[in-house]
Amino acid sequence: MAGTIHQAGRKIWQTLSSTKTGVILLILTVVVSAGGTLILQRPVTDADEMQRAYSPQALRLLDTLGLTDVFHAWWFVMLLAAVSLSIVAASIQRFPNAWRYFARPYKSPDDNFRKALLFQQQIAVPDEEAGLSVAEKVFQTAGLKPERIVRQDSFSLFGERNRISEMAVYIVHASLLLIFLGGIVDAIYGWRGFVTLTRGEESSQVQAQNGSNHKLPFAIRCDGAGQENYADGTPKRWWSNLAVVERGRVVNTKEIVVNDPLVYRGIRFYQASYGRTGKVDKLLLTATSKTAKGESKEIALGLNETQSLDDDTTVRLAEFIPDYVVRDGQVYTRSEQLDNPAVHLMVSSKKSGKEVNVWMPALPGFEENAASRYSFEGKDVQMAYFTGLEVSHEPGQWAVWAGVILMSLGLGVVFYLVHMRVWAVPVHDARGQLFLWVGGTCNKNKDVFEQRFRKLVQEIESGIKVHSESGAQAPVTSMAGR
Structure with missing residues (x-):
């Protein structure tokens, strides 16, 4: 029995941590989120517009499935949780090896490693110190942070740049987790509602999307509202002068327009509509x-x-x-x-x-x-006008924005930073002639790296040649072995 449970647990873990599962869940999340922008959502869209856009049967079906409030639906929360679990499982399974690779870089290549390396070159040198000194200067100029490696009686040189690139995928994973965490918090604890005010009117009640009244910890007052029109009379913009009243005094004021809300204590007031009250x-x-x-x-x-x-x-x-x-x-x-x-x-x-x-x-x-x-x-008669305010409380937005910023950094590292590693090792051939073996590798953009590697080798060859001529040493030859 215990063995069966253990085996089932392993299968679930393997499924969760697989790349295929993660990709499928991410695609499903993107599709559902896109649907939430294409289908009219409550309470952003008023009831009359919803009824004009959809037939009664279609609207009833959309409401039943939660598609008119996608981002607060229980199944959307479960989907975000599933994606998050998949990311965590995949990271846990792969991170130990990645961390060892990051924290303890391979600095002393053995014979098997050198033979398997794609980019390599052997350069004849007069002595070990001359070859390593020239290579060290070239590495330093190229920003490769050279490090002398001493192992028993052998010496070698190791250089690298942009090691952080190896961890970029986990930066992106962390950013996705933050974004999904914010979405889950908003879906569970956040709310949206609507309130209409006339000039001079204030209210501390907001009609939530489920029809109930949500009490604010303060009152919102409309000190004025209006509409600007184009020359042909069509509306150009709506505006409202709002004041936040708390404990009998005004603590915040702002003129809001569409997409420029008033924000107070984490609650946002958006300009949503404007019209005549009758x-x-x-x-x-x-x-x-x-x-x-x-x-x-x-x-x-x-x-x-x-x-x-x-x-x-x-x-x-x-x-x-x-x-x-x-x-x-x-x-x-x-x-x-x-x-x-x-x-x-x-x-x-x-x-x-x-x-x-x-x-x-x-x-x-x-x-x-x-x-x-x-x-x-x-x-003359001046009619009273109302301003319609969409009100939202999204306590998870800090996590969403932190995730967006972190993802920008992570994607920047992924696309623009290349982890380059190079080695320089003095070696002897079968006849006992001394060479400086130079090899390199990268984690992406191999075509570009090949050009940089060839240039690096040429600079080392030129440096050794100058050193040999100034020291009246034997002529230097180059071997182009791969």
């Missing part, structure tokens, strides 16, 4: 006295706002109907558009306590307008 913000009127003097006064009224016309008379905006119609003696609005606006004013006398209803335009058979001491003329 309610009046300010109504501009001219009030004219019906007395002989006929004095006029310009007034601006908000809904349920009261203004004084004289020492005795006040007027209040009781009701505003943007598109009014009368049915069975009752006033209704057909739409939120200013197609047929109507105004209901209440004119009051302080002395008598009497209130008079004034309708603009006058309703059929309505006589109270005549009882008012003032006549009114509408000048």
Whole structure:
């Protein structure tokens, strides 16, 4: 029984740590993430747009499968966890050998290693010290960090550069783990919601994507919002002036536009929409006295706002109907558009306590307008507008951005740094003639390395030739063995 469990565990481990499994899971993650950008997502997309884009049956299926909120779906979290486990398993299985190769580089090549090396050259030298000294200077000039290796009675030279390139794959692995960790944290603990505000309104409640209300640890207030248009009247941009109110005082303010959110305590407020509420913000009127003097006064009224016309008379905006119609003696609005606006004013006398209803335009058979001491003329109406804010809390974003930065570094190392290793070893041939064996290898870009290796050999040959001539030594010959 124990043997069966052990064998099953080994198979699971081998499957998880295999490159094939990792590649399949990564491709699946990319495909699912791409689907999350192609399919409209809640709550970024409002319900009306979702219903216009998909049929009821398709929308119900997408909701059931979690495809309208991919990045918070339970199966997406499981997929990220599976990819992470595969990366960890593959790294654990391969890292020990890679670390030994990185921490203890092979510095003294034996005969078998030298014979198997792809890039090698033998150069005749007058003596060991002369050959090693010249090679050491050439290695140093090439940035290969030369190191003299002494083993019993033998001497050799080792040089390398960009050893960190051997660990680049694990840097990329670590960056992927950070990104997936951030995604998992966001999916479990993060949330998205929506809130609409009019000018001067503040709220500490956000409607989450599941329809519930999410309470903020502070209040968000709209101090103004607007829309800029192109010459043809199409919207150019929306903007909102937001203020964060905490414990009764403003602690942060910002004008936000699309893709430039306000961020406070890890919660982001994005500009998502802008539109007319159907309610009046300010109504501009001219009030004219019906007395002989006929004095006029310009007034601006908000809904349920009261203004004084004289020492005795006040007027209040009781009701505003943007598109009014009368049915069975009752006033209704057909739409939120200013197609047929109507105004209901209440004119009051302080002395008598009497209130008079004034309708603009006058309703059929309505006589109270005549009882008012003032006549009114509408000048302008300023409608109230709302700003729609998408609100998100993504506590795993620090890990995602750290992973992105680390991946940039890792990929830079992978693509631009080449681990080059070179050796210089004094050897004798069968006739006892002394040569300096020079060999090299790299972990990628072998064509480019071959050119650099040939140039390195030429510089060593030239240096030895100069040394020999200055020391009146025997002529130097070169052998091009591979």
